Amino acid sequence: MPGRFWLFFGARTVSMLGNAFGPIALAFGVLALPGTTPATLGVVLAAQGIPQLALLLFGGVIGDRFPRYRVLVVAELVSCLAYAALAAMLLSGWAPLPVLCAAAFVAGAASALLLPSLTGTVKELVPADNLQRANGQLRLGTNSARVSGLLAAGATVAWLGPGVALAVDAATYLVAAGLLSLLRLPGAVRTERRNLVGDLQVGWHEVSTRRWLLATVAAAGVINAASAAGLGVLGPVFARDRLGGAFAWSMVLGGYAVGMLAGVVVAIRFKPRRPLQAALLFLPALALPLIALGTSAALPLVVLSAVCAGIATDIFGVLWDTLMQTEVPAEALSRVSSYEYLIALSLKPAGAVFAGYVAAGLGPAAGLLLFGGLILFATAGALVAPAVRNHTPRPLGVQQ
Template sequence: MHGFLRDLGLLRDRRFTLLLAARTISVLGTAFAPVALAFGILDLPGADATTLSVVLTAEALPMVLFMLVGGVIADRLPRHRVMMVSELVNALAFAALGVMLLSGWTPLPVMAAAAAVSGLATAVMYPALTGIIPEVVPADRLQTGNALLGLGANTSRVLGAVLGGATVTLVGGGWALAASAVLFAIGGVLIAALRMTRAERPAGERHSVLGDLRDGWREFSSRQWIWVVVAQFSIMVMAIQAGHGVLGPLIAKESLGGAPAWSAFLAGEAVGTIAGVAVSLRVRPRRPILVGVLLCLPSALPYVLLGLAAPLWAIVAAAFVLGVCFDVFGVLWQTTMQREVPAESLSRVSSYDALGSLMFGPIGLMLAGPVAHWAGTRTALLACGALVVLSTLAALLSPGVRNLRAPASTAAAEPVSG
């Protein structure tokens, strides 16, 4: 109990509390958006799946294409200002989408442009968020800070999925998107209230954008543990996107009872991410990356059980385990990056991390349907589980992954052996 009270003592820090509140409210806005956007667009006269696909693709492409540029911007400028502007731009983009749906003036190119602006803002936001945490949280409290931020974000994702659906049902997608815009704006105002001084964000030597990207790549590629785990996740995310996005819902529809069964799966995963916070607050492994990578092995369980036609309760339990493991991995990963990577390069390195980890995700979505048709949905799910296991075992061959140790001063009284 004393340890938990000490962890919660970080909430007495004004700047951390503002960052936590801003992040929690912003993620709530993000969680509102998918349901509001999907059903708001599909309810338009003449709209179909292709209409929705165009808008979602317009949002996703800038998010990927400008992630590296976002890292450069966040390493050059005060990160709290970058985050503030990103939040306010997101608010404007979603306000525009909401007004279009409410007014009935919904030309597809204009909706796609507004979605693209949101994707661009997100591409700049993510690297700045990773970099600002060590500026706000003391070095010996980084894992606690990351865990508490994760608790706020995970809780918002669960609430947003529920409240977003209810808002769409009661008042329509346009008003739900307007609610998202308000939440983003509140997040931006809270970030502005951090009032960090330029002295707290020392500027490094300025180069061209390409020069900054080369320097960031040098920092990224010189650390074996980073690029090996990013390579692992490029395969894992491809498998998980296929399993979560296409194959899992197919099996749920075919043999588990449809949407309620898949909702139970997602709810189990969401509850697991919240429970994972309690674990990540307490666990201080001597070898954080080794423990984090080992925690990826159980994430194959849901796909294996779906492929083996296990009962729904077992599949939901496996989804809960997946949520716990991914949350603890995320906290260990972020904390280690923030400790090991120089502050002036952290946002660029995190942008390479995000780009590398996510780049094969769309391929998984594209291949899932044809592979399920050719080999069968259950076989395809077993293949997803196998890819998760094989990519994880391959990462464990890396000495950098196995041997990187946390500073002795950060070890807890109850460390995980490693």
Template sequence: MAESSVGAPLWRDRQFVLLFCARVISVLGNGFARVALAFAVLALPGTGVGGRLSLVLACQAVPQLVFILAGGVIADRVSRSRLMALADGLGACAYTGLAAMVLTRHAPLPAMCLLAALAGTATALFSPAMDGLVPLVVPTHRLQQANGLLRMGTNSSLLLGLALSGVTVAVVGAGWALALNAASFVVSAMLTGRLRITARPRRSTSGWTDLREGWHEFASRQWLWAVVAQYTVVVAALNANVGVLGPLAAEQHMGGARAWSVIVTAQALGTIVGAGVAARVRVDRPVLVAVLCTFPAAVPIALLSAEAPVWLVAVAMFCAGITGDVFGVLWATTIQREVPERALSRVSSYDWFGSLALAPLGLLIAGPIAAAVGTSHALAGCAALVVLATTAALLAPQVRSLGAEAGVSSEAAPPCRRL
């Protein structure tokens, strides 16, 4: 494994190992849940299962967007590790309830939607806290390595979870697969709860004041809002491709699900390699390099539009997976270095909110657009959106010029702190 250029390996740091194990186990369970929840809903008796599945998934996705800003405010006011443990507990309750309903085959739609919304709310609380916790666990000079190792571990874990989920659902059923995900949340909460992070000082300001302060920290950095605006478009285009248009193209021109499985697996393998590369690479202008790493995401979409062979699209997706995770690690590390620690989770929540703002719309309109103009033309439009949005981000001077150490301060990246 990679070692820091200064000091002992991160694997000897108990705090980092606890955080790493918690994330890997939780994401492994989420890999099971992605497949198990869909097949659990589809297996329930009654008609209209397709619409029922869409409703349940929407109830899970919407709270992630609606409550993400509140999650950032809370994470900057309380202990981030304890908030993450609480969020894991909520996730465990949600998936335990879903598993029980599936196993007993008594699953009223309102109850499933309520539990799915609880799971989405848990994610909204967890994500900003996680982004703000890493600088409290590792010192500044190891942030990039830590982010790379965390992403490499979680990407590998998600790939394993997705690979095993189909077998698990087939052998023991979707209900028990959901129960395994609930158990993974419990283990993650126990590990996260053992982190020793200094308690945050009480804030006398209101939540609205904290939210406005977070917006000021976000909006005052051109490089930050420019890239988030870029990814508002990019994520919508990528969601449309992976969720709707890509499978349609595979069905129409490549032989169906097996071809699409090869393509998405290649991308997943690329993300693992990319995280490993990003843990080691050193660049002078990380935001510029991160934005440039977005361009390859348009290549496999364009190849799908051109009805290229499966192997060529898979190679392009593998490369896009590599560059996508290089972006992710450089981006997370830059935010953690440049943004004051006291506001880090709020800024992260604005990042999440902006990046995901149009993601549901991308999924919603992809099908009708493909039906109106054809799948190939719709894919070409998605590829063009990725290129245009990325080119526009490069017009921002701070995106091109921000240096790796430009804004590092003791406040932005404090040393590891213990109780």
């Protein structure tokens, strides 16, 4: 791999370490403030999540207009400032809710700026025939950082406090920005200059004319919503009531993380003739933990099912990223990625809210089976779509 790829690898790994610190430190930090309630935390998290979705398309336009590595540098620096401000408020004890929300809003906006440029930057860094290996190595680094970051974040919050943990988070973004600034990649060549609406229209055209892409991302939206409802809401409830509590649930999440690491190792070497169809065939495994929980399986079986889901997640992710980089023109890749993220993530909040009503009406076990069934249904729907079923991949050595 080129030396610049390893700079990018280091930046993403360090940044993901910070991402693992952020949610834990922010949640415990806000809840520890005088007079706060779970509703207060919900408001702060909403202030972070809303701009992340609302500004994604704008982030895609920026990523296609300017050198992507510079966009990433700016996004990391903005994240650094936002989390440094949150750390300062928690450490000082002066943390008015509007100011907390403002800092969280900036952090969410930085994420919207960063995400659409990631896939395109990888395409600029490595030769086409090394894209799958590069995507796998990146996920290996970021997954390892996520696991170690979660462990370190919990210890830091417990021993030093959430303010210190958020300060560490801010520092990781600063380090990542420094590494990214050394890439010195050229900017994308733009043959036409359009206004924001025109750029968005071109991006949507690139998405809508690739029916295989649209069908897969639509299925991902349903799968992400069902996973958010099952693993994010109903799973912890079921673990508390039936599996023994937080320790049992941590074993399930740990199994998922181990599976993701194993999935990357498999994905680096897996060279299917039709990668889109192969990637989708792994997605039913995401329903396994929900089905295992819903049928009151023993904890070891639930953990094993989570391992399988983690393996499937990263095999799909590596194959999908490589397909996007090969099939989508470089000059539109950030805009296409922004539509991809927007569609794939837009139903997650609704899924989490809906899970509460399902739990009240059907019970956690039946709800888990329902959401597991939704994952299977969405995957089958994508696989039988003619555009997906008949998709023939572009050779890895041929890029648009």
